[in-house]
Amino acid sequence: MEEKIKSLQERLNRYNYEYHVLDAPTIPDSEYDKLLHELIELEEQHPEFRTAASPTVRVGGEVLDRFEKVAHDTPMLSLGNAFNEEDLRAFDKRVRDSVGDVEYVCELKIDGLAVSLKYVDGVFVQGATRGDGTIGEDITSNLRTIKAVPLTLKEPMSFEARGEAYMPKRSFQRLNEAKEARGEALFQNPRNAAAGSLRQLDSKLAAERNLSIFLYSVNDLAQIEATTQGEALDILDDLGFRTNKERRLVRSIDEVIEYIEYWTTHRADLDYDIDGIVIKVNDLETQEQLGYTVKSPRWAVAYKFPAEEVVTEILDIELTV
Numbered sequence: 001m002e003e004k005i006k007s008l009q010e011r012l013n014r015y016n017y018e019y020h021v022l023d024a025p026t027i028p029d030s031e032y033d034k035l036l037h038e039l040i041e042l043e044e045q046h047p048e049f050r051t052a053a054s055p056t057v058r059v060g061g062e063v064l065d066r067f068e069k070v071a072h073d074t075p076m077l078s079l080g081n082a083f084n085e086e087d088l089r090a091f092d093k094r095v096r097d098s099v100g101d102v103e104y105v106c107e108l109k110i111d112g113l114a115v116s117l118k119y120v121d122g123v124f125v126q127g128a129t130r131g132d133g134t135i136g137e138d139i140t141s142n143l144r145t146i147k148a149v150p151l152t153l154k155e156p157m158s159f160e161a162r163g164e165a166y167m168p169k170r171s172f173q174r175l176n177e178a179k180e181a182r183g184e185a186l187f188q189n190p191r192n193a194a195a196g197s198l199r200q201l202d203s204k205l206a207a208e209r210n211l212s213i214f215l216y217s218v219n220d221l222a223q224i225e226a227t228t229q230g231e232a233l234d235i236l237d238d239l240g241f242r243t244n245k246e247r248r249l250v251r252s253i254d255e256v257i258e259y260i261e262y263w264t265t266h267r268a269d270l271d272y273d274i275d276g277i278v279i280k281v282n283d284l285e286t287q288e289q290l291g292y293t294v295k296s297p298r299w300a301v302a303y304k305f306p307a308e309e310v311v312t313e314i315l316d317i318e319l320t321v
């Protein structure tokens with residue numbers, strides 16, 4: 001029986017990976033659901049096999065009375081901001097004055113919630129919010145419900161992956177429509193909806209919110225033998241993580257500005273909100289040479305899009321004189 005349960009767990013984890021990470025499902029949802037319920041039944045009879053690697057944990061079920069605090073193995077810092085071309089050129093000058101010629105990786109800045117996923121021997125064991133950068137909140141059971149989060153890796157490695165959990169725009173619209181129908185207060189934007197969903201004490205509620213995630217770094221890069229940020233992202237792909245495909249390697253700040261201009265006009269076409277572009281020195285050794293300020297890396301900057309002017313409907317009020 002153990003073999004049957006284990007092979008069903010692996011089969012369903014594979015289907016999850018194809019659907020939610022590769023965006024290339026190989027079986028219809030109905031077939032997946034049938035197999036999942038078969039596994040749920042079997043694990044009911046043999047709970048000793050319901051491990052952290054089982055896809056049945058994604059349906060949620062644990063209800064916490066509060067979130068435990070978690071100390072990050074390595075601090076989760078925040079990015080310094082750039083608001084215009086002048087800031088970007090100043091960043092580029094500081095970098096080049098310090099370390100000479102560099103390549104940059106440009107990444108879309110996903111507008112969600114920064115999270116850390118801890119793996120031990122290739123198994124997802126703990127997930128946490130950024131918190132104050134040193135201490136976050138343990139939201140493992142909620143992060144397990146995100147189907148793009150791998151419960152096991154292809155290699156038995158131990159590290160913390162960092163990424164941004166988010167709610168796709170379509171899910172945000174559906175959620176607010178449902179809330180409106182129930183006369184409930186609406187979420188202001190997908191970011192607040194994602195944060196609110198991941199702070200649910202009942203992981204069944206988080207499971208219904210159709211959250212997703214993009215991973216962008218690992219805290220122990222030496223272990224994954226990456227020498228650049230670009231390679232680190234490719235290795236995250238190989239390990240079974242979902243990364244954002246719109247990244248681009250560029251050789252100058254002029255190309256960074258071109259990339260920013262492109263996404264300033266095309267971000268509406270994305271199925272998720274971005275609030276800017278993250279620019280990172282590509283070479284990891286050069287990143288270490290540049291180092292950190294108290295709270296931010298010197299080797300990266302977040303260009304923030306101008307806040308979209310909120311067009312409030314000016315109700316033309318008939319002035320009764």
Ligand SMILES: NC(=O)c1cc2c(=O)c3cc(F)ccc3oc2nc1N
Pocket residue numbers: 076077078079107108109110111112114164216217278296297300
């Ligand atoms: N929201 C994001 O899409 C995103 C966020 C960060 C960070 O917050 C971040 C913070 C650091 F201290 C260092 C690198 C980072 O890289 C990042 N890369 C990204 N793509």
